[in-house]
Amino acid sequence: MTDLNEYECEMLDTLLEAFGIPDSLTRLQLLELFDQDEAAAFAMVQALTREGFVGKSGKHGDYELPEKLILKPKGEKFLKEGGFMRRYRQEQQKPLEVGGTLAKLQQQNMKLQNIKLAHESEISNLQKTVGILKTKQYIWWALCFAALIIGYIIGHVYKG
Numbered sequence: 001m002t003d004l005n006e007y008e009c010e011m012l013d014t015l016l017e018a019f020g021i022p023d024s025l026t027r028l029q030l031l032e033l034f035d036q037d038e039a040a041a042f043a044m045v046q047a048l049t050r051e052g053f054v055g056k057s058g059k060h061g062d063y064e065l066p067e068k069l070i071l072k073p074k075g076e077k078f079l080k081e082g083g084f085m086r087r088y089r090q091e092q093q094k095p096l097e098v099g100g101t102l103a104k105l106q107q108q109n110m111k112l113q114n115i116k117l118a119h120e121s122e123i124s125n126l127q128k129t130v131g132i133l134k135t136k137q138y139i140w141w142a143l144c145f146a147a148l149i150i151g152y153i154i155g156h157v158y159k160g
Helices: 007-016 027-033 038-051 073-080 084-092 102-159
Strands: 024-026 054-057 067-071
Touching: 007 038, 007 073, 007 084, 024 027, 027 038, 038 054, 038 073
Parallel strands: none
Antiparallel strands: 024 067, 054 067
16 A cells, blocks of 8 residues: 555545445545545545455446445454554554665655765764864873973973
8 A cells, every 4th residue: 555645545544434324425425525526536436445445336437436335344444443544654664675666765765865964974073073182182292292391301400
């Protein structure tokens, strides 16, 4: 079900929730749910049919809504378990699997490139900090060496 976006998942859940006590919807009810947009309604009905959540009844052509749509127990159980939105959220949390769609692979690639850039920036900042600390360390060594020489000179001057 990776081909559905969040909006489509919400619409499918809404359609499953629209089934009433007789567990069926008429063609007119379907069209009312989709504001008379038969193409959108047909696409959603096809998705539910493909999943085996609904059955069709009555006369209908290849690209028409059926006279009646009947909710199967499998569809009711699926909705009670969280429906399409739950499945969508789970898929968004899963790590990308090999063989994913090109769009998902490109999206994952962009995320990884952003992470890489963030890490490279952090490494650069840490290298600058290390450079500054090394410089300070050299200055302290130079000051200690200078203090040692000055102490040696002062010690010879007062001895003699």
